[in-house]
Amino acid sequence: MTRHFLKDDDITAKEQAVIIDRAIAMKADRFSEKPFAGPQTVAVIFDKTSTRTRVSFAVGISDLGGVPLIIDSGVSQLGKKESVADTAKVLERQVAQIVWRTYAQAGLEEMAANSSVPVINALSDMWHPCQLLADLVTIKECFGKTAGLTLAYVGDANNNMANSYLVACALAGMNVAVSAPSGFLPSDEVVVKAKQIAEANGGSILITTDPAEAVSAADIVVTDTWVSMGMEAEADERKLRFKDFTVDEELMSKASEDAIFLHCLPAYRGLEVSAEVIDGAQSRVWQEAENRLHAQKALMAWLAEQN
Ligand code: CP
Ligand code: NVA
Numbered sequence: 466m467t468r469h470f471l472k473d474d475d476i477t478a479k480e481q482a483v484i485i486d487r488a489i490a491m492k493a494d495r496f497s498e499k500p501f502a503g504p505q506t507v508a509v510i511f512d513k514t515s516t517r518t519r520v521s522f523a524v525g526i527s528d529l530g531g532v533p534l535i536i537d538s539g540v541s542q543l544g545k546k547e548s549v550a551d552t553a554k555v556l557e558r559q560v561a562q563i564v565w566r567t568y569a570q571a572g573l574e575e576m577a578a579n580s581s582v583p584v585i586n587a588l589s590d591m592w593h594p595c596q597l598l599a600d601l602v603t604i605k606e607c608f609g610k611t612a613g614l615t616l617a618y619v620g621d622a623n624n625n626m627a628n629s630y631l632v633a634c635a636l637a638g639m640n641v642a643v644s645a646p647s648g649f650l651p652s653d654e655v656v657v658k659a660k661q662i663a664e665a666n667g668g669s670i671l672i673t674t675d676p677a678e679a680v681s682a683a684d685i686v687v688t689d690t691w692v693s694m695g696m697e698a699e700a701d702e703r704k705l706r707f708k709d710f711t712v713d714e715e716l717m718s719k720a721s722e723d724a725i726f727l728h729c730l731p732a733y734r735g736l737e738v739s740a741e742v743i744d745g746a747q748s749r750v751w752q753e754a755e756n757r758l759h760a761q762k763a764l765m766a767w768l769a770e771q772n
Pocket of ligand 2: 624
């Protein structure tokens with residue numbers, strides 16, 4: 466069976482730890498591994514805009530000895546004239562792996578079901594698992610561990626980033642506290658899954674509408690845009706609903722004294738985070754953005770060995 470990475474728990478806790486440690490090792494010796502020597506080609510498909518994901522996959526595939534083939538959906542047949550299944554059949558005969566940023570998780574599942582080469586989720590409406598690998602690498606670099614730490618997520622908790630924090634951090638044995646206004650809390654399905662994973666790995670899950678409660682004594686404070694790609698029509702309403710959920714210096718002061726701040730980026734200063742916090746001493750967002758490269762290289766190298 467081909468291994469894919471469509472969501473955070475497509476890997477075990479042990480595999481996640483192996484990939485995180487491998488990313489840290491590869492960061493220290495950037496051109497040491499060449500699983501795509503040949504060079505083999507990796508397809509990277511975008512149905513949504515991107516800076517970090519586009520750059521880090523292109524650079525990472527090159528670092529690994531391969532050639533990135535960036536396909537913007539606007540210029541391919543995918544989704545308009547040709548089905549996902551037929552696209553998978555064409556790609557699997559020519560590329561080593563398929564990386565796809567899209568809307569519906571079902572599309573990724575269909576791609577994977579029809580592909581003999583690994584499919585990687587580069588963000589869907591439901592999950593952003595590559596971002597979480599990079600965040601966990603950053604957390605391990607900053608604290609020397611992941612298990613036992615407390616991460617607080619404040620903002621839109623019914624989006625891909627909140628879902629991925631809940632599941633990936635639970636897998637890493639962390640305590641996850643999520644805070645959002647009512648109506649923007651994670652789905653029961655995601656919370657139940659995260660609680661089961663947390664219980665099995667020594668972590669815990671807290672869901673609250675009080676941001677101060679979530680952030681209390683947290684080691685890591687994170688947020689994300691209030692208006693994810695595809696939700697633009699709700700932008701004005703969301704800015705009103707989320708106005709008490711900005712991560713500012715006052716909220717950060719409730720976290721642990723040596724807490725760090727992370728954000729997957731792009732960030733909207735003055736909305737989900739104040740400029741003082743994201744540009745301040747506790748912020749690790751540029752280290753986090755760089756770690757997309759190292760985390761995804763470790764993931765791709767690891768997947769190449771599983772299949
Ligand atoms: N964090 C992230 O995925 O950024 P991009 O949307 O720029 O790829
Ligand atoms: N939740 C955001 C993440 C961007 C990297 C979005 O989906 O737009």
